Amino acid sequence: MKISLASALRPVLFAALRFTFLVMLLVSSSALAAQNAANIAAGKRLYHEHCEQCHRPEARGDGAKRPALRDDTIGVISDADLEKFIRNGDRRKGMPSWSGLPLEQRQQLIAYLRSLK
Amino acid sequence: MSPLKLFCFSVLLCFLGVATLAAQEKPYFVTYTQDLEEPGNLEIETKTAIARPDASNRFAATALEFEYGLRAWWTTELYLDGQTTAADSTIFTGFRIENRLRPLNSEHIINPVLYVEYENITGADKTIIEVVGHDGQSDLATPNAEARKEHQHEAELKLLLSSNLRHWNISENFIAEKKLRHAPWEFGYAIAAARPIRAAYGPRECTFCAERFILGVESYGGLGNTDSLTLHDTSHYVGPTAQWQLPGGIRLTFEPAFGLTDSSLNRLYRVGVAYEFEHFGRRFKKEAQ
Numbered sequence: 001m002k003i004s005l006a007s008a009l010r011p012v013l014f015a016a017l018r019f020t021f022l023v024m025l026l027v028s029s030s031a032l033a034a035q036n037a038a039n040i041a042a043g044k045r046l047y048h049e050h051c052e053q054c055h056r057p058e059a060r061g062d063g064a065k066r067p068a069l070r071d072d073t074i075g076v077i078s079d080a081d082l083e084k085f086i087r088n089g090d091r092r093k094g095m096p097s098w099s100g101l102p103l104e105q106r107q108q109l110i111a112y113l114r115s116l117k
Numbered sequence: 118m119s120p121l122k123l124f125c126f127s128v129l130l131c132f133l134g135v136a137t138l139a140a141q142e143k144p145y146f147v148t149y150t151q152d153l154e155e156p157g158n159l160e161i162e163t164k165t166a167i168a169r170p171d172a173s174n175r176f177a178a179t180a181l182e183f184e185y186g187l188r189a190w191w192t193t194e195l196y197l198d199g200q201t202t203a204a205d206s207t208i209f210t211g212f213r214i215e216n217r218l219r220p221l222n223s224e225h226i227i228n229p230v231l232y233v234e235y236e237n238i239t240g241a242d243k244t245i246i247e248v249v250g251h252d253g254q255s256d257l258a259t260p261n262a263e264a265r266k267e268h269q270h271e272a273e274l275k276l277l278l279s280s281n282l283r284h285w286n287i288s289e290n291f292i293a294e295k296k297l298r299h300a301p302w303e304f305g306y307a308i309a310a311a312r313p314i315r316a317a318y319g320p321r322e323c324t325f326c327a328e329r330f331i332l333g334v335e336s337y338g339g340l341g342n343t344d345s346l347t348l349h350d351t352s353h354y355v356g357p358t359a360q361w362q363l364p365g366g367i368r369l370t371f372e373p374a375f376g377l378t379d380s381s382l383n384r385l386y387r388v389g390v391a392y393e394f395e396h397f398g399r400r401f402k403k404e405a406q
Contacts, residue, residue, distance in 0.1 A: 041320030053155075053395040088223040091189035099224045099281040100143075100152045102316035 043112025070116040144360030148309035151228040151279035154186030159397035173258035178243035211238030232275035240267030250303030253380030307337035352381040
């Protein structure tokens with residue numbers, strides 16, 4: 001019984017492909033995790049510079065006019081809505097607009113706030 | 118130590134006890150943006166203009182600015198102006214009080230801000246915080262002893278339009294100024310655009326990283342007055358501008374501006390140093406309690 005070279009190599013090729021796919025998945029997920037960690041760290045810097053004076057360290061608020069940003073309130077808001085709120089502010093309630101910060105920085109702020117759960 | 122120096126030192130010590138922060142200010146000297154001071158924060162900034170008019174002596178004029186956020190939609194400012202002219206004298210030239218109000222609650226593509234100012238300055242004022250009417254370098258060449266005799270009580274209105282589009286801020290100001298006596302309205306403009314070198318923040322604290330630098334360009338000039346609404350015999354300037362936000366809360370801004378007409382100064386250098394104090398008002402409320 002003759003076995004062709006192609007059919008003999010097929011399992012090896014599939015195994016190599018599976019291995020490559022797994023390695024790529026691992027590399028990309030660890031790169032994403034590293035990127036997310038960098039965004040959280042950058043967001044923490046931004047929070048310290050712009051938000052901490054009102055919302056207090058680690059976004060705990062003051063229990064009165066200056067709300068905490070780590071409770072269920074922001075948990076149920078989508079990133080897009082949160083970004084829109086930061087951009088617009090609510091001047092009637094004392095929250096200034098942060099449209100002067102580039103979009104990337106507002107997204108880094110959100111990454112930091114999400115990490116505070 | 119003189120009483121004045123002692124007072125200044127005490128004020129400085131008082132300030133050093135207050136935490137500082139960075140604001141979202143842009144590197145403009147004449148143009149205002151939509152960004153107001155955060156409520157309760159006090160920003161102190163010096164804006165110095167250095168130039169030499171033709172056939173006159175070099176001068177350095179400084180406007181010391183106290184900017185306070187009364188509300189998220191209302192910022193008030195006090196300017197104290199002074200100047201020193203080489204081979205002449207150093208004098209206080211007056212004060213300005215201004216208010217900026219944002220009428221709309223949310224952000225739009227173009228955001229209007231209303232600006233109202235009262236000026237009580239002398240003819241020796243050389244801070245060039247705005248250029249209106251037929252302002253020119255000849256106004257800056259009069260000796261201080263003579264120029265300070267002229268007292269100017271002026272009202273100034275501005276419509277500030279400003280947009281934050283992706284990484285860019287683009288701002289346009291339309292200026293109308295009037296002496297509080299029988300005198301024509303004078304008009305002027307200021308436009309500017311700026312963006313940070315890098316939009317995203319890095320993960321680590323840094324001093325010289327790209328996100329701490331903002332570059333831009335600014336232009337301003339006079340548009341004549343109601344008696345002669347023309348560009349003839351008006352001053353116009355354009356120049357690059359750069360800002361460096363230091364980690365400690367200090368902001369440095371530099372702008373070399375170049376005159377575009379015969380009435381303009383050939384070159385006008387501007388240097389700004391700013392420091393912002395968070396929740397300045399609340400600090401005094403607590404002490405009063």
